[in-house]
Amino acid sequence: MRPETGGRSGPPRSGEFDSIFPSRENLPGVVSAMLQGLDQRQTVQHVCRYPLPSEETVVRVLKLISEILFPGYFGQRGFDRANLPFHIGELINTTYDLLADEIARCFVHERHRNGRADQSACYEDGRNEAFRFLQKLPALLDVLDGDVRAAYQGDPAATGYDEIIFCYPGFRAVMIHRLAHELHQQGVRWLPRIMTEYAHRITGIDIHPGAVIGRHFFIDHGTGVVIGETSAIGDNVRLYQGVTLGGYRFKTDEGGNLLRGYKRHPTIEDDVIIYSNASVLGPVTIGQGSVIGANVFLTRSLEPDTHVTIETPRYRMRQRNTQ
Amino acid sequence: MRPETGGRSGPPRSGEFDSIFPSRENLPGVVSAMLQGLDQRQTVQHVCRYPLPSEETVVRVLKLISEILFPGYFGQRGFDRANLPFHIGELINTTYDLLADEIARCFVHERHRNGRADQSACYEDGRNEAFRFLQKLPALLDVLDGDVRAAYQGDPAATGYDEIIFCYPGFRAVMIHRLAHELHQQGVRWLPRIMTEYAHRITGIDIHPGAVIGRHFFIDHGTGVVIGETSAIGDNVRLYQGVTLGGYRFKTDEGGNLLRGYKRHPTIEDDVIIYSNASVLGPVTIGQGSVIGANVFLTRSLEPDTHVTIETPRYRMRQRNTQ
Amino acid sequence: MRPETGGRSGPPRSGEFDSIFPSRENLPGVVSAMLQGLDQRQTVQHVCRYPLPSEETVVRVLKLISEILFPGYFGQRGFDRANLPFHIGELINTTYDLLADEIARCFVHERHRNGRADQSACYEDGRNEAFRFLQKLPALLDVLDGDVRAAYQGDPAATGYDEIIFCYPGFRAVMIHRLAHELHQQGVRWLPRIMTEYAHRITGIDIHPGAVIGRHFFIDHGTGVVIGETSAIGDNVRLYQGVTLGGYRFKTDEGGNLLRGYKRHPTIEDDVIIYSNASVLGPVTIGQGSVIGANVFLTRSLEPDTHVTIETPRYRMRQRNTQ
Numbered sequence: 001m002r003p004e005t006g007g008r009s010g011p012p013r014s015g016e017f018d019s020i021f022p023s024r025e026n027l028p029g030v031v032s033a034m035l036q037g038l039d040q041r042q043t044v045q046h047v048c049r050y051p052l053p054s055e056e057t058v059v060r061v062l063k064l065i066s067e068i069l070f071p072g073y074f075g076q077r078g079f080d081r082a083n084l085p086f087h088i089g090e091l092i093n094t095t096y097d098l099l100a101d102e103i104a105r106c107f108v109h110e111r112h113r114n115g116r117a118d119q120s121a122c123y124e125d126g127r128n129e130a131f132r133f134l135q136k137l138p139a140l141l142d143v144l145d146g147d148v149r150a151a152y153q154g155d156p157a158a159t160g161y162d163e164i165i166f167c168y169p170g171f172r173a174v175m176i177h178r179l180a181h182e183l184h185q186q187g188v189r190w191l192p193r194i195m196t197e198y199a200h201r202i203t204g205i206d207i208h209p210g211a212v213i214g215r216h217f218f219i220d221h222g223t224g225v226v227i228g229e230t231s232a233i234g235d236n237v238r239l240y241q242g243v244t245l246g247g248y249r250f251k252t253d254e255g256g257n258l259l260r261g262y263k264r265h266p267t268i269e270d271d272v273i274i275y276s277n278a279s280v281l282g283p284v285t286i287g288q289g290s291v292i293g294a295n296v297f298l299t300r301s302l303e304p305d306t307h308v309t310i311e312t313p314r315y316r317m318r319q320r321n322t323q
Numbered sequence: 324m325r326p327e328t329g330g331r332s333g334p335p336r337s338g339e340f341d342s343i344f345p346s347r348e349n350l351p352g353v354v355s356a357m358l359q360g361l362d363q364r365q366t367v368q369h370v371c372r373y374p375l376p377s378e379e380t381v382v383r384v385l386k387l388i389s390e391i392l393f394p395g396y397f398g399q400r401g402f403d404r405a406n407l408p409f410h411i412g413e414l415i416n417t418t419y420d421l422l423a424d425e426i427a428r429c430f431v432h433e434r435h436r437n438g439r440a441d442q443s444a445c446y447e448d449g450r451n452e453a454f455r456f457l458q459k460l461p462a463l464l465d466v467l468d469g470d471v472r473a474a475y476q477g478d479p480a481a482t483g484y485d486e487i488i489f490c491y492p493g494f495r496a497v498m499i500h501r502l503a504h505e506l507h508q509q510g511v512r513w514l515p516r517i518m519t520e521y522a523h524r525i526t527g528i529d530i531h532p533g534a535v536i537g538r539h540f541f542i543d544h545g546t547g548v549v550i551g552e553t554s555a556i557g558d559n560v561r562l563y564q565g566v567t568l569g570g571y572r573f574k575t576d577e578g579g580n581l582l583r584g585y586k587r588h589p590t591i592e593d594d595v596i597i598y599s600n601a602s603v604l605g606p607v608t609i610g611q612g613s614v615i616g617a618n619v620f621l622t623r624s625l626e627p628d629t630h631v632t633i634e635t636p637r638y639r640m641r642q643r644n645t646q
Numbered sequence: 647m648r649p650e651t652g653g654r655s656g657p658p659r660s661g662e663f664d665s666i667f668p669s670r671e672n673l674p675g676v677v678s679a680m681l682q683g684l685d686q687r688q689t690v691q692h693v694c695r696y697p698l699p700s701e702e703t704v705v706r707v708l709k710l711i712s713e714i715l716f717p718g719y720f721g722q723r724g725f726d727r728a729n730l731p732f733h734i735g736e737l738i739n740t741t742y743d744l745l746a747d748e749i750a751r752c753f754v755h756e757r758h759r760n761g762r763a764d765q766s767a768c769y770e771d772g773r774n775e776a777f778r779f780l781q782k783l784p785a786l787l788d789v790l791d792g793d794v795r796a797a798y799q800g801d802p803a804a805t806g807y808d809e810i811i812f813c814y815p816g817f818r819a820v821m822i823h824r825l826a827h828e829l830h831q832q833g834v835r836w837l838p839r840i841m842t843e844y845a846h847r848i849t850g851i852d853i854h855p856g857a858v859i860g861r862h863f864f865i866d867h868g869t870g871v872v873i874g875e876t877s878a879i880g881d882n883v884r885l886y887q888g889v890t891l892g893g894y895r896f897k898t899d900e901g902g903n904l905l906r907g908y909k910r911h912p913t914i915e916d917d918v919i920i921y922s923n924a925s926v927l928g929p930v931t932i933g934q935g936s937v938i939g940a941n942v943f944l945t946r947s948l949e950p951d952t953h954v955t956i957e958t959p960r961y962r963m964r965q966r967n968t969q
Binding site for chain 3: 391394395396403408419451454458460461468480481492547565640
């Protein structure tokens with residue numbers, strides 16, 4: 001499988017550097033071709049002075065916020081009541097600076113595309129939105145505590161609250177969703193989705209920042225869960241790995257282009273449990289207290305307190321002759 | 324979609340810094356609200372001098388151990404027989420120090436909650452447990468070699484052992500499980516679960532450290548696999564992506580609280596294959612040599628050498644009129 | 647649950663260091679046992695002077711290439727037409743150096759195993775293959791633009807092209823696959839698979855570098871998708887989370903060893919949509935314009951323009967007595 005010696009045409013040339021790096025001298029041609037390609041592309045171009053938001057910074061902001069919400073569990077360790085205020089104060093200030101900047105970048109980008117952006121107005125708005133967001137954190141503490149309790153009450157393998165905060169992916173994904181959802185509600189673009197896709201990457205749980213989720217929410221294991229943009233979930237709901245709350249038969253305009261923004265995902269009322277790998281598709285309503293069994297596939301609504309399981313499937317069983 | 328200017332009430336105030344950072348001056352109020360919220364929270368509080376275990380360090384320990392087990396494949400490259408002993412010696416010493424400390428932190432935290440921890444006893448126990456753990460590594464070499472072979476024998480796309488060690492997620496998840504399981508057996512809390520949730524994050528494979536897994540084990544592709552706490556798996560077992568070995572109908576006490584610790588996951592005997600997205604739920608036994616087809620959903624036991632596949636499902640087919 | 651004090655036999659010895667670090671002095675024994683184990687292992691051994699490829703460097707190369715393909719979106723931010731050529735030039739040169747080295751390491755390893763490697767020939771071949779690869783990047787721009795458009799046209803939740811590039815996991819996995827596939831076609835071993843397993847890790851989407859994928863390809867959500875080595879996918883195909891294009895009943899030789907390299911995965915023709923968690927297994931052909939519904943499990947071919955959905959399953963519904 002020895003590869004052909006490509007990338008060079010004509011007889012070998014002499015020269016010391018040439019013999020050491022036979023194709024390096026041809027790199028400028030690749031650079032030119034690349035620049036030409038970038039210049040001509042049809043979809044996206046971002047060659048201009050203002051910077052776009054940075055995923056790396058967004059992830060850093062999420063880590064700082066988790067330190068603020070759970071001091072001692074994430075980030076620096078070892079506090080007492082005397083030094084905690086300084087630590088929280090420092091974290092909140094740093095988060096504010098980074099987040100304000102990232103939000104401002106989003107405003108600049110959005111307004112540039114719709115005309116001309118007033119940069120200093122964008123940066124002022126960035127600071128205001130970052131502040132509005134940080135003001136909500138204390139109230140989120142209580143909501144997140146409810147999620148921790150829901151995890152403990154829903155998983156017989158959980159040994160205590162600590163374990164849930166240390167490492168439950170379902171808890172992390174929900175925490176990040178709750179943060180992203182607030183920014184989404186404030187009308188900030190890109191950042192909320194970058195946040196939830198980060199959560200998706202580290203947990204396998206894909207929750208659109210637009211989804212509305214009640215209190216006391218728990219996703220166990222979680223890999224493969226998808227919760228679509230217009231889903232609405234009540235209180236005390238529990239989901240397992242592989243559950244999809246998805247769309248079904250997208251609407252298009254006469255030109256065949258997708259319509260966007262209309263309600264196309266399920267509403268899940270309070271006290272519902274949906275077991276592993278079940279799918280609920282379309283703008284249906286699952287009534288309060290219902291239980292949907294593993295692998296069930298539903299595109300219709302359910303009355304409250306309905307239990308749905310798949311019928312025992314008919315399997316082909318066959319006993320192998322033991323040799 | 325220009326956001327309202329929130330976070331400030333009353334008329335704009337003058338002042339140079341104010342006009343540059345309009346909401347920064349209000350951050351101390353957010354810090355106070357946050358500190359008050361942290362102080363009042365009901366679930367977890369960790370404002371005290373002793374540090375909790377650190378996920379970052381646990382991940383570093385896992386990386387060091389993989390360098391010890393597969394020198395040349397992970398971490399630093401390029402050894403000969405002369406320098407290998409120094410390298411392995413250094414790695415084992417560093418691992419010992421880091422791991423002893425992390426284990427000690429777990430003992431401190433656990434014993435603090437059950438009364439008062441003798442810190443120096445915790446640190447001594449941490450060193451002892453780290454040592455016990457490291458003593459098991461040479462024996463694990465052989466077990467892991469069996470897993471590498473099982474992967475090669477089970478996947479027609481595998482080109483050799485190297486590829487499996489370089490990048491097979493199933494192999495990584497199983498390696499980390501085997502390490503975590505030993506610590507779990509030693510009675511160390513939190514760390515084993517932090518380890519397996521790290522594996523879950525990078526592979527999509529969620530194996531509880533309590534699960535008992537035999538030799539020659541292979542998970543192909545692996546995303547979405549869940550293996551519950553009380554599962555027991557024999558030798559020469561192979562699983563594919565999306566397989567769940569899960570619980571089914573949790574038991575509760577009279578108060579409605581979950582019972583914990585009892586056997587609630589399957590036992591998979593030797594030489595069983597379970598294909599993609601199949602689920603086996605509850606404390607059932609899958610007999611030796613059985614084969615469970617893709618998408619099968621089982622809540623009952625199988626006799627040895629049973630093959631189960633779903634019946635060819637009845638589909639609604641519809642030929643579209645070709646325009 | 648205080649652990650037994652293991653790892654030391656005989657009566658405790660005196661000595662200052664001993665009492666501080668009771669088991670540290672025994673670490674040399676662990677190191678010896680480990681070295682002996684490494685020496686005797688049957689599968690893989692890599693104690694020799696030449697270095698193996700490094701996953702870390704491969705990931706760095708992928709990040710550099712994404713900066714080249716989407717300047718301003720990944721990596722450094724803020725360009726104008728004057729500085730872009732320098733930036734792209736620098737990135738291409740760095741990528742060339744790193745990639746040439748990694749490819750060379752693969753050639754050294756491969757040829758060493760088949761006899762004796764001429765190191766300088768390996769390094770020259772590494773440079774040539776890196777150059778050939780880089781020459782393909784400008785053409786890839788156009789293909790990737792098609793993928794971005796396909797994502798926008800296929801997802802009602804997408805707000806624009808930017809969002810897709812910033813954070814759609816399906817787009818990232820496909821971009822990395824297209825890069826890895828080119829190296830795979832050039833006969834470079836290990837690196838392509840390390841690349842696609844990196845994509846798998848960050849997206850949950852597992853595409854073998856050998857799979858052939860047409861233009862305008864979109865995977866939505868994506869967690870759990872598996873696309874096997876010998877799959878062939880046409881233009882304008884769309885897949886959802888959990889879709890498997892997999893093998894079915896592997897062939898073995900008389901010794902029971904797996905046969906490798908033959909066609910064992912599906913061919914998906916142009917304009918096909920496969921919804922969430924559907925599986926298509928074996929070397930079947932799904933005809934142009936077909937639509938496969940969620941959860942469908944297929945091991946047979948489909949004529950063009952066939953729509954397959956599962957029959958409305960018979961569920962056991964049960965109304966709970968509301969307390």
